[in-house]
Amino acid sequence: MKKIVVTCLFLLPILFILPLQGLAEDKKDDLTSEEIFNERMALYKKAEAHSHIPWYYYAAVDSYERGLRQARKDRPKEDGFIAIYIPQQKWVGELNPNEEDKYALSISFFDGFGRDGNGDGLADINNDEDILFSFAEHLTKFGSNEEDIRIGLWDYYQRDKAVELITGHAKVYKKFNTLDLREKSFIVPLHFNYSYKSTFGDARGWGGRRIHEGTDIFADHGTPVKSTTYGVVELKGWNKYGGWRIGIRDKDNVYHYYAHLSRFEDGIDRGAIVEPGTVIGYVGSTGYGKPGTSGKFPPHLHYGVYRDNGIIEWSFDPYPQLRQLEQKERKKKRG
Template sequence: MKYIGTMIVSLCLYSFLFAGVIHADEESDARMALYKKTSAVTDVPWEYLAAIDQYERQVHDDPKKGRVTAIEADPMFWTGSAGEMPSALFPDGWGADGNGDSKAELNNDEDVLWSIGNYIKSYGTTKEDIKIALWNYYKRDLTVQTIMNTAKVFHKFQTVNLTNRDFPLPTQSNYSYRSTWGDARGFGGRRIHEGTDIFANYGVPVKSTTYGVVEMKGWNKFGGWRIGIRDIYNIYHYYAHLQNFSEDIKVGDIVQPGDVIGAVGASGYGPPGTSGKFPPHLHYGMYQDNGKNEWSFDPYHFLRKWERMAKNNS
């Protein structure tokens, strides 16, 4: 799918969302009502419509201006005047009237969702059909993967209001950390440290901080045994230097805050199995995707907030 208007997400806005501030129940209810209504008339499972909207609300800086959804359509794509892919399937564009007022309006939630649903349905409504439709729309593998994984999470928990978070180590364990993002590192060439190191004993359980899907698992010469989890906010969470992985955890698994994914170790800085080149600790990194690029940002203040939340709930 051609996408116009992608902009770097505001980290201030992300901080508000991701730090665990609960959205108003009314907004979540309104979103779910629109997704399910559109699903009923297009046969596209609601979680895919929700995942598309969730993805797009992370890559726009602009306010929604009274709308419930955040999906933005290219006006040329909407009207069929772009002279590209729409001409084959939708000669007059794929914009359609979803609320019965005889208008196809770019800023109307029902019209946009109805049009997205019709577009996807033109390919079919199986998982693979939807994946193909998304790729033809966004033309980006990571975007398609993110939306498909977010849909899996929404389907499992049957809600879009997933704001709980957890600290990555048990708060009763012996650990310490400080802000180390941006510090210099020398192994493998001069580079900066893209995360926060949480020092703890070997074998201390490492937990998922968020809802998401395991995107990566295995060895990396820098991170040793590591796991990567992509959450519903287009954030990749990187857990490195593990001693081992939790039994049976695999790529594609859905996790939630508090799920144990591995244990603290000192692996890395060499070929598979290298360990002990530094004290045991968890390297925790966070990477934001804005629909075009992905970059690291400092997780320290999020960790502090989640630590306080975990202690208050224990």
């Protein structure tokens, strides 16, 4: 009889916890994008109230981590609203013999990363509040000003590029004061003459044998070039292959590369924040030589996209997205 009572006492919490987790996942599936953004913002704001670190830093870390999940096969898609990934052993503590430990006290005893964010005594790696609270606790160890936050981020990721991307994302969220940054723009105005086709992977010979890492949009010299996304200007200047070029990093960690420009738009400098449709420069034929070289090929824009997975970056074909953006913009113009 005693064994039956003990077994029932052990199973009761599981019976109550598991259905609630299932309901949380079902709830997310039934929500609109706007409702999901509201849920996330509420979590970021709670972390801000606790740590005095602005909400947009938590949004930036979350975006960075969501981008990593999209780029890597060794990380599953997040079940909850928060995408921050923390390895199980790091969560419970390296010396913790119980890799599935959820008790805040024992996790703390083993110096684990996990913390109780909602006051239920558990530090659950699958609970959004606990995940975000734990990350907030890590950052607050270093302080709450911008430089302190950068140090805290570096301590966690041990990667300069991660710190650069996250602080860039934070600037974008701060400027636009919203999580809804889904809008995109086609790369040139529709009323200008232009043409393009899929050329990703084609052979290139100038400067040594290599493949074409992008799509060429042929257009008249001086045609405006627009940012396709929200982001931060990460790079601007001359490249012997790309001529005058600009690189913009979006909130999904994707790097957008615009090359062979005739000139840049005024005010588009490194660190500038742009939005879809912002004119960043003008079509030209620069490149394949020393700074200022122009005219070695017909005027066109080279557009490349590169995904960061937390370790390296690689190029992928931008053509399908360009076609989608063009069609969407034409449909919108027709009303």
